[in-house]
Amino acid sequence: MNDKHKNLIKLAHQSIEEARKSVEDNHWSMNFHMAPPSYWMNDPNGFCYFNGEYHLFYQHHPFSPEWGPMYWGHAKSKDLSSWEHLPIALAPSENYDKDGCFSGSAIEKDGKLYLMYTGNVWTGNNHDTDLLQVQCLAVSQDGIHFEKISENPVIEQAPEGDIHPFHFRDPKVWKHEEVYYCVLGSRTKDHVGQVLLYRSLDLIKWDFINVAAKGEGNFGYMWECPDIFPLDDYDVLMMSPQGMKEEEYLYHNLHQSGYVLGKLDYEKGILEHGEFQLLDYGFDVYAPQTAIDEEGRRIMIAWMAMWESEMPEQSHKWAGAMTIPRVLTIEEGQIVSRPVPELKTLRQQGDSIGNKLILGEHRLQGFEGDSYELELVIDAKGANEFGIKLRVDEDQTEETVFTYNRSEGMFTFDRNKSGKGPKGVRRAPVNLVENKLHLHFFVDRSSIEVFINDGAKTMTGRIYPEKKSLGIMLFSDQEVEVTHLNKWNLNKSIKPYVCNEE
Ligand code: FRU
Structure with a gap:
């Protein structure tokens, strides 16, 4: 690991350690939910099953209970019930990710664990317009210590077409018939949410295939954190649209998380799909991510908070938590989510x-x-x-x-x-x-x-x-x-x- 990366991680751990007591003493601190050891957490990242254990990474700001330059926190579990915090996996150490290692995913290749994430750089003061986002890889032999690869960034810019050049993030990678695919959250130039589909043979060289799906009507200005996976007879696209307008009892949160059921044509790169449905009807589910385990179960975990929401735990030096892991199935044309049965061990x-x-x-x-x-x-x-x-x-x-x-x-x-x-x-x-x-x-x-x-x-x-x-x-x-x-x-x-x- 290069010295700068190593050093940032060391400083982060010192900072986390100093605040840990304050979190432990707080009666709002989580008992059985994954939450940061201290300071800020948002999206689940790199959720996967690797070498017989579940790994969960997350967006983490280890220096304050507010969002800031993103690191990837890390924890693992044998049974999705008891979790063990691990060393921070990624720190914003390079020119291409210096203002944040944004959300992404994990995949195993040749026995190693790869993290694919978005490198974020601010090019001015306006976080909506002055940004540069690229896609990067880091690799680990042991699933704990990660090295960013020398070929970074592996996707340097957004493709041509009606695709916003800067809002281009949150790669979710998977393997289908010996080929790697990834989806990226995107928006059109005039701010309609969409997802981009890429293909690769080696995780390093990526070819853009198509805009796999795009919003129509009240479907938000940006789709964050997309995830495509097969479930039952469908391909599910799960995503977090920003900016959907309220409709009766629906969409009262600042942003939504939901899914569409469809079929992905891998050649054309197009997902034919049905109606958008919410994943959760409460207040605090965002940026869900899924993993598949040894038994073939599709398990989802999400950030249990919402952007711009009041977070009283911040005065106790922490913010944010994850939902419990939920097993997904499709019944009567809808996703059904159930708590993982392993929680019974608690x-x-x-x-x-x-x-x-x-x-x-x-x-x-x-x-x-x-x-x-x-x-x-x-x-x-x-x-x-x-x-x-x-x-x-x-x-x-x-x-x-x-x-x-x-x-x-x-x-x-x-x-x-x-x-x-x-x-x-x-x-x-x-x-x-x-x-x-x-x-x-x-x-x-x-x-x-x-x-x-x-x-x-x-x-x-x-x-x-x-x-x-x-x-x-x-x-x-x-x-x-x-x-x-x-x-x-x-x-x-x-x-x-x-x-x-x-
Ligand atoms: C979603 C999100 C992602 C981004 C990350 C930054 O909550 O906005 O799109 O990668 O958070 O922390």
């Missing part, structure tokens, strides 16, 4: 309730917590509106409310009374199944993820309650029956990395 002894009738509001005594998994089935009987409140304090000044409304066919996640931080309500269209609602929550110290009706819909959000807001309450306008409810506290599962290098 369960402590559980508590449960069966066949309980609820009318009005009911507090579940003995079920308090701030880091748990909760699964319940509610038989709606004749009720129209019912639900559950989490992270509730004694006098209900704080509560995060999940409500099902049968006549509207909507499930809502309301964080207006969740505590500090961003507020708001998000809605997802949900149908009862045999008059029942199935909810599966993962609650960590500043987040809630809910999988509705076995992953048919998910909603994710960050919340910042007081330490003492630990209660759970059920409510209903008419009698409902909780046929079963199970809660397990979840173990802390993230191991820090302590840098001993001189």
Whole structure:
């Protein structure tokens, strides 16, 4: 590794170490979600399965809890449940990436692990217009220490055509029939989101094939972090469009993450596809990335935060976290996401309730917590509106409310009374199944993820309650029956990395 790169990484670790105690002492710090050891995190990068372990890299600014020149943080896991932080993999050390090693992906070739990422350089003060983005590679024998290759940048400029010359980033690379392909996030010259498809035989020389897909109508001005992968009988294009306008209950976040299902013609480089669908109906899922593992499962992880959102954890020297890993399948023309089953290994002894009738509001005594998994089935009987409140304090000044409304066919996640931080309500269209609602929550110290009706819909959000807001309450306008409810506290599962290098 060259000295400059090595030195930047060393300084970064010193900085991270100095702030780590502040993060550990903070009651919003994550227990079982991947989060930065300290300071800033955004997109998942290089998510892959390599030599029998899952590797997850991420956009990281190791010198402050705000976004800045990007490094790649790194962690690995044997089971997607317990994670171990590792040394920083990439630092912005070269002329072509001096203002940031932006998002990208990982692939194995000849037993080595390659990272493909965007080198970012600011050419002036306006971050929207004064930038130069190129695509680069770094390689590692051991999957831990990375060297940038001498041929960098491997893609030096955006192709000709109706393609914006500067906004050109986030390579996601994969192999199909012995050929490497990558997609890049892009926009047209007049700001319509699109993705570019490239092909390579060796990861070093890349040929542009085509604009694989392009927005039409309300589809944003830029597509960030594209990912194309086969699933079931489809090729899925997942991407994060910036700037979609609100439509009824949809697209209320600053930017969206979603997908289209289609078929990729590898020769022409065109993806014929259907309608855009959201991946998550909550507040805080962005820049998702997938990996395929040994069992052939397609696993997704996303940044559990949103650009320009208030992040109260910044005052405790950290910002951002990842969602739990989710297994994707396609059922009835939609992506269904379920928590990876390995998360069960984090369960402590559980508590449960069966066949309980609820009318009005009911507090579940003995079920308090701030880091748990909760699964319940509610038989709606004749009720129209019912639900559950989490992270509730004694006098209900704080509560995060999940409500099902049968006549509207909507499930809502309301964080207006969740505590500090961003507020708001998000809605997802949900149908009862045999008059029942199935909810599966993962609650960590500043987040809630809910999988509705076995992953048919998910909603994710960050919340910042007081330490003492630990209660759970059920409510209903008419009698409902909780046929079963199970809660397990979840173990802390993230191991820090302590840098001993001189
Ligand atoms: C998405 C993104 C990417 C970019 C990275 C920079 O959240 O804007 O397009 O590579 O973050 O940190």
